[in-house]
Amino acid sequence: MYLPIAELSVNIFLLFGMGVAVGFLSGMFGVGGGFLMTPLLIFYNVPPAVAVATGTNQIVASSVSGALAHFRRGTIDIKLGTVLLVGGLLGSGVGVLAYTLLRKAGQLDLIIAIMYVVFLGSIGSLMVIESLRARKRVKAGGRVDLRRPGQHNWIHGLPFKMRFRKSKLYLSAIPVLGIGIMVGVLVSIMGVGGGFIMVPALIYLLHVPTNVVIGTSLFQIIFVTAFTTVLQASANHTVDIVLALILMVGGVIGAQFGAAAGQRLRGDQLRALLGLLVLSVCLRLAFDLIVTPPELYSLAILNAGAN
Amino acid sequence: MAPGVGNHHAYVAMTVRSVMLLLVACLSASAAAAQTKSSTNAPREELQMGISVDVVPVTSDFTGRQIAVFGTIENPNRLAQTLNEYAVVVSITGPVEDIVVRRKERVLGIWMNRTARVYRNVPTFYAVASNRALSAVADNAVLRDNRIGVDHLSLSLFSRGDQTFISPAPEFANSLRRIRRDKSLFTEDPAGVVFLGSSLFRATLAIPSSVPIGEHTVTAYLFRNGELLASRSDKFRVERAGFERYLFTLAHVYAFWYGLIAVGVALATGWLASVIFARK
Structure with a gap:
């Protein structure tokens, strides 16, 4: 099957299978899966620019079904989500601008790869280390306690304080906006939802209760990824709707089975597995950066839009 | 570029005259020698051709296709035909674009795009078929003047006032040709033209599924002993x-x-x- 925007002939069943596989993993681990989908597409020779923009579109679908479930359970802090969203939209605008400039300079693919290596490498190592420690504590008979409520740090001294009733927090809007902006930039350059950054940041930096973190971040991700999709489509014409649809359908189906499978595993086992998965994707990308490529030269059209 | 693309009436007149001349020539005993010598007086050879398609539609199941070009040599020289001296070359040239060629270099252990050259008006697609190897059709100077053959396509550097962009770099041009060849976007087929009769020929050129959208020009060239005698062009479109x-x-x-x-x-x-x- 020929993809009209990626300008590539692909195997529709293979892509669908990729959607199911990533959906399965994301359902199992409770993550968005964008950080797996975009590199997989790049390994499959989809141009990185198209992979990133299309991945963003696919995340809209997977986060909607997740967010709806949280909305029904009432585990979304709309106010906190909205402030995060304002930051996210700003960040996304900056990110798409950077994406366009980097693409013109011929450095987009490199920056995408480096950002993946840096983020996946650090997050993956943290997860593996953390889960190994948790395992030791479990073996030693201690309790596993991720939340450390009541702690105050420098963040609580910042101005422009707001009250977030659902999260039972009274804190400055600045760090919330800051997290939102950072996530927005990641969404547009890396084609990820940004949950893997936002969730730890909300828990560890802002002490948002764990039960509202996932729903709130999903709520923010829907709007930021939707906004980024429209921006990428307008500025760079790199959203492939056919590719996105195949991945979406595969993804939402896979997620259902993944969620069921995830319930059979312990929390620290899940985190260790996810950490290893993240690290292996990171190593694969790093390998491509370091090993001498088979073709040193690449071609790009300078005056795009002749047709 | 195409000599003698005269109007139709002149053609008919010339054809009639050529038949008469041929008769006269055949009657003379030293026909062979006389004809080659007096070729300035004899009517020039002309080409006629037709393409098998006007529009190539590209849909999701498009896997590429063959383009057939039929043509005839008018006012052929019988001796040249007997001695198999005519060479026919048919090319397809796609729409042109400015192309950036970037080269990766190792920086701090990481391979990244460092140097680049910009080439102006590079055809996005170029296929050439002939009835013998291009090197046997004409010498390189003639091929280069007429831009026939992948190695003779004109790749002129684009100046942006930046020295790094205008210094000549044959390895960049060669890489452009190599990458396009690997993707079947630049092709040469020295057996792609066959003579079906003494002056009727057929050229078959393959266009790949990645053929660029736009207007493609088909040009047929007639050579004899390394000399370009006639050429003729027509167009077809590739459309989504x-x-x-x-x-x-x-x-x-x-x-x-x-x-x-x-x-x-x-x-x-x-x-x-x-x-x-x-x-x-």
């Missing part, structure tokens, strides 16, 4: 068709609405999934 055409137009012309539709599709898929699976 059906659903692909619709989507591509939408994505490029109505980009904002396309983005909104993409988001709408995603929202609907996510919502549908949550409705379907929540019931379980």
Whole structure:
């Protein structure tokens, strides 16, 4: 099957299978899966620019079904989500601008790869280390306690304080906006939802209760990824709707089975597995950066839009 | 470029005259020697040709196709035909674009794009078929003047006032040719033209599934003993068709609405999934 925007002939069943596989993993681990989908597409020779923009579109679908479930359970802090969203939209605008400039300079693919290596490498190592420690504590008979409520740090001294009733927090809007902006930039350059950054940041930096973190971040991700999709489509014409649809359908189906499978595993086992998965994707990308490529030269059209 | 693309009436007159001349020539005993010597008086050879398609539609199941070009040599020289001296070359040249060629270099252990050259008006597609190897058709100077053959396509550097862009770099041009060849976007087929009769020929050129959209020019050249005698051009179009055409137009012309539709599709898929699976 020929993809009209990626300008590539692909195997529709293979892509669908990729959607199911990533959906399965994301359902199992409770993550968005964008950080797996975009590199997989790049390994499959989809141009990185198209992979990133299309991945963003696919995340809209997977986060909607997740967010709806949280909305029904009432585990979304709309106010906190909205402030995060304002930051996210700003960040996304900056990110798409950077994406366009980097693409013109011929450095987009490199920056995408480096950002993946840096983020996946650090997050993956943290997860593996953390889960190994948790395992030791479990073996030693201690309790596993991720939340450390009541702690105050420098963040609580910042101005422009707001009250977030659902999260039972009274804190400055600045760090919330800051997290939102950072996530927005990641969404547009890396084609990820940004949950893997936002969730730890909300828990560890802002002490948002764990039960509202996932729903709130999903709520923010829907709007930021939707906004980024429209921006990428307008500025760079790199959203492939056919590719996105195949991945979406595969993804939402896979997620259902993944969620069921995830319930059979312990929390620290899940985190260790996810950490290893993240690290292996990171190593694969790093390998491509370091090993001498088979073709040193690449071609790009300078005056795009002749047709 | 095409000598003697005269009007039709002149043609008919010339054809009649050529038949008479031929008769006279055949009657004379030293026909062979006389004809080659007096070729300035004899009517010049002309080419006629037709392409098998006007429009090539590209749909999702497009896997490439063959383009057939038929043509005849008019006012052929019988001796040249007997001695198999005529060489016919048929090329397809796609729409042109300015191309950036970038080279990766190792920086701090990482391979990244460092140096670049910009070439102006590079054909996005170029295929050439002939009835013998191009090196046997004419010498390199003639081929270069007429831009026949992948190695003779003109690749002129684009000046941006920046010294790094204008210093000559044959390895960049060669890489451009190599990458395009590997993708079957630049092809040469020295057996792609066959003579079906003494002056009727057929050229078969393959266009790949990645053939660029736009207007393609087909040019037929007639050579004899390394000399270009005549050439003739015609065009066909490669167009997106059906659903692909619709989507591509939408994505490029109505980009904002396309983005909104993409988001709408995603929202609907996510919502549908949550409705379907929540019931379980």
